[in-house]
Amino acid sequence: MQRFLETHPQLLIQLLTTGRGAFVLPKVRLGSEYEADFLIAYEASGGLVWCAVELESPRAKVFTKKGDPSPILYHALRQISDWREWFSRNRDYAERPRKLRGLGLTDIDPELPGLIIIGRGSDIDKEETLRRRRLTRDNRVQIETYDWLLAQARKRTEGRQTEIVRVANDITKWHEIASLVEGSVGGPVIEVLLTNIEPGDTKDVGWVPADTISANTPLTRQPA
Numbered sequence: 579m580q581r582f583l584e585t586h587p588q589l590l591i592q593l594l595t596t597g598r599g600a601f602v603l604p605k606v607r608l609g610s611e612y613e614a615d616f617l618i619a620y621e622a623s624g625g626l627v628w629c630a631v632e633l634e635s636p637r638a639k640v641f642t643k644k645g646d647p648s649p650i651l652y653h654a655l656r657q658i659s660d661w662r663e664w665f666s667r668n669r670d671y672a673e674r675p676r677k678l679r680g681l682g683l684t685d686i687d688p689e690l691p692g693l694i695i696i697g698r699g700s701d702i703d704k705e706e707t708l709r710r711r712r713l714t715r716d717n718r719v720q721i722e723t724y725d726w727l728l729a730q731a732r733k734r735t736e737g738r739q740t741e742i743v744r745v746a747n748d749i750t751k752w753h754e755i756a757s758l759v760e761g762s763v764g765g766p767v768i769e770v771l772l773t774n775i776e777p778g779d780t781k782d783v784g785w786v787p788a789d790t791i792s793a794n795t796p797l798t799r800q801p802a
Contacts, residue, residue: 579633579695579724580604580615589727590618590631592734593693601626606681608664608672612657617683625685632657634696636724641706647713651696651721658692658719665690692719699725 583589587602599621606614616631638650647655665672665688674680702710702723710721 579636583616583633589731590616591620592730593618593629606683608661609668612661612664614661628683628686628690629693630658630661630690631693631695634694636696636698638697640697640702640721640723641709645706645709647709651694651713654694654696655713655717655719658694659717661692662688662690689718692717694719694721695724695727696721697723699723 584604587604590602591600601619603617603619604615606617608614614630615633617628618631619626619628621627632654634650634654639648640651642648665686669686669688670680672681672683672686674682676682714720
């Protein structure tokens with residue numbers, strides 16, 4: 579699952595609140611003590627907002643037969659707690675730019691929210707869902723299954739398909755209007771934000787700055 583999500587980081591980005599941009603960092607070493615499976619972030623008005631992600635096996639049980647958190651879930655919760663403690667002790671090093679031998683985790687908050695992805699949804703009944711919600715509140719860690727991750731991806735795909743149809747209709751209408759009037763007609767523009775690209779690296783992926791685009795040109799930007 580680690581390798582799969584590294585190859586398809588959009589599955590993790592989809593979990594973030596919509597911001598100006600999103601980033602996914604796999605296997606982040608936290609000193610010699612820890613390694614976070616993923617750190618994901620989005621750009622908000624106040625800076626980057628980070629979330630720590632811990633992956634467990636899809637085969638892992640979330641709760642025991644007695645209804646207690648499983649040892650694997652306890653371990654995952656402890657991992658995120660340990661990462662927070664590490665960030666609290668090493669915040670300056672974590673935020674320091676990489677060129678200055680830091681981790682480059684700008685705006686990292688030691689009390690960042692956590693996300694654990696573990697097990698399958700079919701293994702969790704109504705009572706266990708309530709227990710999971712209590713654990714989420716008590717630990718500030720969202721606990722979800724891989725079925726939930728898949729469901730989020732399906733919703734996103736359906737939403738994108740609907741948006742693609744809307745944009746296609748808008749462009750068709752633009753062509754119809756442009757053929758009936760004299761002079762230029764501003765075209766519809768939809769912007770899909772770049773994902774998983776470090777600031778300053780856009781020149782290497784063929785990104786076209788908005789100020790170089792003619793207002794008369796219909797355009798759909800695609801994520802690089």
